[in-house]
Every structure is written in C-alpha cells, then in structure tokens.
Amino acid sequence: MKRSFALVAAGIVALSVADLPARAQDAPPGNAANGKRVYLADGCFTCHGRVGEGGNYYGVTPTLAKTQLPFEAFKQQLRDPARVMPPFETAVLTDQDAADIYAFLQTLPLGRPAKDIPLLNN
C-alpha cells in the first residue's frame, strides 16, 4: 500500500539557510568520484535522482544539481534535516563523504533552458 499525499500541491521543501554561510566555494575539498559513489550507495538518489534532478517524497523533493545551498547548510540538512528527509549522521556518512557528495553535486549539469527544449513547449 502507498500512503497518499495530502495535497497534490505539496510544496517544495524549504531549507532554512538564512543564517548560514552563503558561498558554495567555501566548501571543503571533495572527491567528486567518491561523492558519486556514496550518493548512489547511500540512497540520496532515491529522492533526488541520480543526476540531482529532484523527485517526489511527501511532495516535490529539491533539485540538487549544482546546488546553491552553502556547504554548511547542506551538511546541516544531512545531520539534522528539516521536514521529512531522513538524517545521515556521521556513523553512516562522514564529514568527508558529505564534502565528496557536495563536490559531486557541483559537477552535475543544470538543464538547458525550457524554451530550448521543444517537448517542454507543447
């Protein structure tokens, strides 16, 4: 059985980032190749997609490709997530793994503009 979602309009998960460092380049060095491995092995892709395109779990889940979320906010969401995202604490995901995933996400391309994709203009 599936649980039904309360409202089709269930909103995009909003992360509280207002008080956190705002620059992606402040992230610690990460190994994107290992980040990809961990991202897929630890199940991040189940809600956010293999190429960070987002998904659906109790409503729309955020796109992570080239995330603009600062690393500290990203890590905070992993450790003490807002809303329904499961926590990924250090026992299952080290700080270095988090940095590697973050580095991997920065390698993922954003899509072309929708206007340039004919199928999205039907």
Added chain:
Amino acid sequence: MPKRRNSPDVARRNFLKSAGLVGAAALTPAAATAQIAAPRAELQKALPPGPKQIALETQPPGKDPVTQTSSGGDFMVDVIKSLGIEYAVINCASSYRGIHESLINYGKNTMPELITCPHEEIAVHMAQGFAKIDGKPLVMMCHGVVGLQHASMALYNSWCDRVPVMVMIGNITEADKRAPGAEWLHSALDPAAIVRDFLKWDDQPQSLQHYAESTVRAYKLATTPPMAPVLISLDAELQENPIADRESLRIPKVGKVVPPQADSGAIAELAKMLVAADNPVLICDRLARTPDGMKHLVELAETLQCGVVDLGGRMNFPSRHPLNQSFRRAAVDQADVIVGLELNDFWGSVNSFTDRIVRTSHPTAKPGAKMVSLGTRDYLIKSNFQDFARYQDVDLAIGGDGEASLPELTEAVKRLIDPSRKSAYEARGKKLAAAQLASLEQARAAATTGWDASPISVARLSMEVYNTVKDEDWSLVGTSTGNNWPRRLWDFKTPYSWNGGSGGGGIGYTLPASLGAALANKKHGRLTVAIGGDGDFNFAPGTLWTAAHHRIPMLYVVLNNHAYHQEYMYVLAMAGRRNRGVTDVDIGTTLKDPNIDYATVARGFGVHGEGPISDPAELGPALQRALAVVKSGQPALVDVVSEPR
C-alpha cells in the same frame, strides 16, 4: 474446476420431469441397443462390453432427464440485458457455469459480451477503469469463495474510489446438492461476508424472481451517488435448473434515478459565503461523474473568478485553465472560504503532517477561514476499514451529490453578485491566472535537469509520451508511481483525458484498470494511454493477454525504476533514523538481479513490446512505433528504464 455430477435426488428428478424436458427420453431402447450393437470398424479391436455394461447401456433411460429447454441462467441473462450492461468481465468458474453458458448461447455473447480475464483482480479493476470513463458499471463474475478472495483487493480499490461494479459470484447453497470435494471447498454460507465491508449492498437470492428484483436493486444502488460495488450471489441450482413457469417471472425496471441534490437553503447559504469572500477556493476530488461535471465546475469558478485545486480523483477541471491552482498550496492556505467538493480527505487538504519519529501536524488554513463540505462521501462510510480519513470540522456540511448540486449553486452565486464587485473579481482572476502560468513555467524549468540522462528522467518520459499522443484524441487513464509530471505539464481539457487513481492505494490497479478504461474508450476511437510502474505491473501481467485476445487498443508505458520505489524511500527513512547503515535498504524493495524485460513479457502475451529503452533519444521513435500498433487496433507496451521519480 470439476463438473458437477447429476443429482440422484428423487424430488429433484420429479421437478425436472414436470418442467418440459426433452432428450434422452426420446431415445428408444431399440435405437440405443442398435447403436451399441454396431460398433465402428476402428473400435473392433476393443474388448467387447461385458454383460453388466451391456445391461447398463441398453436399459431404458432412467427418469433423470439429460437435456432441458429452459434454464434459470437464461432468465438471469434477460435481467442483465434489461440493464444495458455492455460487458461481463469474468474469470470462469464452475459455480456459475449455468449462467456462463446462458450468456454465450442464449444471450449470444452480446450485451453483455464476455471479456476473459486471467485473474479476478484484473476483472474487477477493468470494471473500475471502465466505469470511470463510461459512467456505467460492468458485470464481474467469479467463484464465490476462491474467486472472490482474489477479487477482494480490487473491490477495496473500487470501494474507496466510489465506483460502481456489479459483482456476481457462484455459490451452491444447498449442501445436499454439492458434489464431494471442490464444491464443498468452493461453497459458503455467506460468501459476501469477506468483502461486505467494501460493498454498498449484497444479496443471495433464493428464487428467480428474487434474483430479478435484487439485481435491479443492486444496479440502482450501485449507480446512485455515493456509488460503490454491489454483489449478487448466484445459487448454482437456480442458474442451472429449468424454469417452471417463465411467464410468471417479471423483470422490474430501474426507472429514472435522480442523484441526491443539496438542500436549497444550504446552497443559498454557501453562495452567500462565496460571494462575500475575498479569496475563496474550491477543492475537488471525486466530483465529476459525467462530462457535465467539469463544465459545471468551470462555470462556477469563472463566475466567482476563484481558484480551483483539483486533487485528481476524477477529471474535474482543465489543467491549464487560468484558475487551476492545483500545484499551489498557497491557494488553499490563503483562502478565507474553503469549499471541499466530494473530498474524501478534507483534513489532509487543510493540515500539514510530518512523518518523523514524533509525528506532528498543524493546520495550514488561514485562521478564521470558513470551511464548507459538499458531497455524499459522509453518507456511505463503514467502521472497519479507515478509508474515511481524519475528521475535519467544517462550518457547513452539505449533503448532496456535488455534480448535481453545482448548477443551483452557480445560479445562486450569479444572483448574489453585486455588479460593483465585478472588477474586484476580475482582478482576482488575473492574479490567479498569473500564478497558474508561473506554476507551469516552474514545472517546465524543473523538468530540464537530467533531460538527457540515462536512466531516463520521469519528466522526459512523461513529455515524450505527451509528444506522441498530444495530436490524438487521447485519454490518460493511469499513472501509478506518484508521477505528477503529466498533471503538471500536459494539457488536460476533455472530460475523458483523466480518470483518477486506484482509490485504495492497492497496487496492481494501473494495468488492468487502464485496460478497462481502454475498453470504454474503444467505441469512441480514443487513444488510451497509461504510464504504470514496474511494481504495479507485476501484480497482474496477465492483463496483457486479455488486451491481446480482445484486441483492446492501449498504449501502455512501463515506468521501470526496478523498485517498489515508494517503499524504498520509506525503508531508507527508517534506516536514517536508526543510524546503523543506509546502504542495504534495496533489500526487499527492489526488482533487480535479474532486471525484468517487460517488452519480452508483453510479446509472450501476444502484445507488441518495445524496449527496454534507457537512451532518451530512442524513446520517441519507440513510442511512435507503438502508437502505430495501437492505431491499428492492438495494444502495445513500451518498457522505459527510468529514474525513480
């Protein structure tokens, strides 16, 4: 199933004798002897019959007749025909062999035509999908005991979805008429008991007249809102025995049934609230029963220039209508009057619920917002299964069929609108139209990430399918994976362009229910398309044989993410909470090693299969090839290796 033996019951023989039987009695002993005495040449090597056998086969026929000229089954078919039911979706069973033969030879397999289903759940789900497109129920037939248990999950879905299905089961009520073995195993004192919690009504008639009245009553109840499945248990003796006096039997008529309409005073009160509101919103779920439903809702929304949130239980409101606010939660949260039209879960629409270790919820509606429910849902709930959802207190609860009540509500609103407020209404409408357009653009932008990736993104898959069907008279009748891309991006505008979901969330719905909808669409020449999950597919793959055998055109796309993906995410959530490893949650939640090749499975059932396709560039051409097959009148399946969501 075993054949039932001739009953040696003396009283029954006497009854049969008086009922105009022919056949064996016409065969004279001399003729019978001659047949036995002149064996064909090729049988001459066989051992000659012994004296006992000769005596048995040459004695005059007994009093038990072997043929009959009428049957209860024939009359039962007359009753079904009187209801204008187009198809009987069946899984054959000895307990209803009497009416089965009548449907074929007496009823000429037309109105209803038999549709053979290799599982009872397929049959019920087909009836569910059919009724939501056609507006009329089908008869579904199966064994009373072992068939009805197979059918039960689909009946629960139909119940939750408030869809009429006419279930007819076979049963042998008289214990002394049951052959040893299977007939005892397949009989029950009260066979409907196992599904009664999700039936509107049922009966086990004891005579043919009783059958006629109960069947017509069942039809009337099933098709009067709130609609739901009904069941008639057909006694085998009643089906099989000759009719003593056909002329004495009467088939009652259904007559014109008017759906219950809301009280005029209550409608006037609601109209007053809506007209006075600054920001009213209409939330609808299983509102539109007929093509008029969407028309009525559009008229009301345009009169008020208010937002509509369509939860998608039916095709209630055009997806790209400027007032469609279905993907804007703010449309509900900021409303000062919230009207729930045929909502099952009003609470869920005005509250937020968080699935964490401590489960919490809070109201999301604006404080002081007035809430009104209009519908029939509250008038058919039962205690055991909890499909009625959490209780939501409202300011005004109006009982009455939503669709039937809308025209009076719209007229009442029109009468109350002060011309001086028209400009305010227009401004409100323009604001909503801008928000709707922004919502569409946001969805388009979100669809771009991963557009060229493999496995294929669900957004890409959905839009490749739309590109294939958009110039046809299409009808999307299933998406089973939480895939809301079509409803965000496709242009749904006809009353049949969507028909809702499973109802009860029981998986195994999408493939057979889509085929039922395709059967309803067939006579209109519409293109039926569905996007179903691989997990769902595996519950009832035999549906494809029914599609091929009965030549029901349908374009079926398998969203093959190799998982029961919703459960995958749930188990991951548990693992995260418990902090002891998140890498093994694919155990028990995935369908890989080996990956299933659904195109090959399809071909095995006689259906055109394309795939598995994991390169997005190959998807469009594969869909076009499948479309050509479907347009030739055949079903086709496309297996798409896709992203999870």
